[in-house]
Amino acid sequence: xxxxxxxxxxxxxxxxxxxxxxxxxxxxxxxxxxxxxxxxxxxxxxxxxxxxxxxxxxxxxxxxxxxxxxxxxxxxxxxxxxxxxxxxxxxxxxxxxxxxxxxxxxxxxxxxxxxxxxxxxxxxxxxxxxxxxxxxxxxxxxxxxxxxxxxxxxxxxxxxxxxxxxxxxxxxxxxxxx
Ligand SMILES: CC(C)(COP(=O)(O)OP(=O)(O)OC[C@H]1O[C@@H](n2cnc3c(N)ncnc32)[C@H](O)[C@@H]1OP(=O)(O)O)[C@@H](O)C(=O)NCCC(=O)NCCS
Numbered sequence: 001x002x003x004x005x006x007x008x009x010x011x012x013x014x015x016x017x018x019x020x021x022x023x024x025x026x027x028x029x030x031x032x033x034x035x036x037x038x039x040x041x042x043x044x045x046x047x048x049x050x051x052x053x054x055x056x057x058x059x060x061x062x063x064x065x066x067x068x069x070x071x072x073x074x075x076x077x078x079x080x081x082x083x084x085x086x087x088x089x090x091x092x093x094x095x096x097x098x099x100x101x102x103x104x105x106x107x108x109x110x111x112x113x114x115x116x117x118x119x120x121x122x123x124x125x126x127x128x129x130x131x132x133x134x135x136x137x138x139x140x141x142x143x144x145x146x147x148x149x150x151x152x153x154x155x156x157x158x159x160x161x162x163x164x165x166x167x168x169x170x171x172x173x174x175x176x177x178x
């Protein structure tokens with residue numbers, strides 16, 4: 001009998017038990033798209049699994065921090081995160097980080113779905129009023145997705161990152177949640 005492929009997609013919060021899959025997908029994202037992310041694959045590969053376990057764990061001191069994963073057929077194929085800022089004067093702000101969809105799952109609405117899930121959760125968190133993010137200049141797919149989600153460009157930092165000797169600017173975007 002032919003084995004049926006399970007293409008069911010589910011989105012859910014990542015938890016410490018997802019650390020292995022999260023770490024593997026994160027390293028893949030950084031290796032495949034070095035210009036898209038500020039973290040480097042080499043540095044991140046040296047961090048122990050415990051770092052990922054901690055990053056995915058709930059922390060009462062960091063209530064705005066979370067990661068959402070997209071699973072297809074039970075495999076983690078996409079993710080996005082939110083990182084709060086916790087000094088009192090900027091506590092109403094948080095930063096979208098690490099949006100990635102693996103090529104085998106790309107172009108099917110997962111990036112959009114991940115961003116909608118992130119925005120819904122962010123809106124449900126009391127005290128959070130504004131989100132920001134940066135996207136490398138010359139990434140029309142990601143920048144277009146963020147714009148369609150309501151993010152607006154407020155500035156561009158030239159020479160923000162240097163990858164293999166080449167400078168890239170970072171486009172800064174923000175979205176008022178309420
Ligand atoms: C950017 C990235 C996350 C997009 O993921 P994806 O799953 O391929 O994207 P989607 O299929 O959800 O969206 C693609 C398009 O459909 C739109 N879309 C999808 N579903 C939609 C819906 N239900 N309603 C409205 N628009 C929708 C998106 O806005 C986007 O528009 P475009 O075709 O004009 O580009 C992915 O290409 C990636 O991981 N890139 C490399 C890493 C990267 O650049 N990350 C961003 C770091 S800042």
